[in-house]
Amino acid sequence: MAIKNWMSWEGGVDLVAMTKPGLSMPNVILHVARMVHTPIGSAPSGMVCWQPDPAGAPAVLGFVSADAKLAAWFGPNIFAGTPFEKAPALQAKIEITVGNDRVGSRIEVAGHVFEVAMSGLSPLELVHRAAGSPMPFAQQGPESRAAKAELKVNGKAVAITVPPLSMGGGPGALWAPAGVYAR
Secondary structure, three states: OOOOOEEEEEEEEEEEEEOOOOOOOOOEEEEEEEEEEEOOEEEEEEEEEEOOOOOOOOOEEEEEEOOHHHHHHHHHHOOOOOOOOOOOEEEOEEEEEEEOOEEEEEEEEOOEEEEEEEEEEOOOEEEEEOOOOOOOOEEEEEEEEEEEEEEEEOOEEEOOEOOOOOOOOOOOEEEEEEEEEEO
């Protein structure tokens, strides 16, 4: 398989969750890394979906980065063929914290501040998800499942339910200190 597009990251904190039990799809995606490397450059980057009313449109949705050109690169190059392919590009400030048995992220984007805290990290395991299972890119890297995840939006705690598996095939709350997507 010839690789046409790739991205790698350092310090990934990923949360996929629902704000109401029983939702068919997550209405929270906070998937960011301290540094993301691509063929066109490197910057703190990721993806955000915040849909506080599960029946309404998302309040914030898009690929986020400290570098606007990177935010615009992810959809057509990594997420082509997914519902996220045409997601907007949003400039953001992203911070990652790592401590003993805890990790967290803070994302400032589109007038919102999202703070994630995860604890109870499992031992790191090397994962390999083939392209098409379920995303159109292959994924490799070490990851650790979080036993507990907490979310604050604009300083207020938000009750969340974390599914055991996310749409990408991994845990709904995880720490991925490094990794790569390739397609």
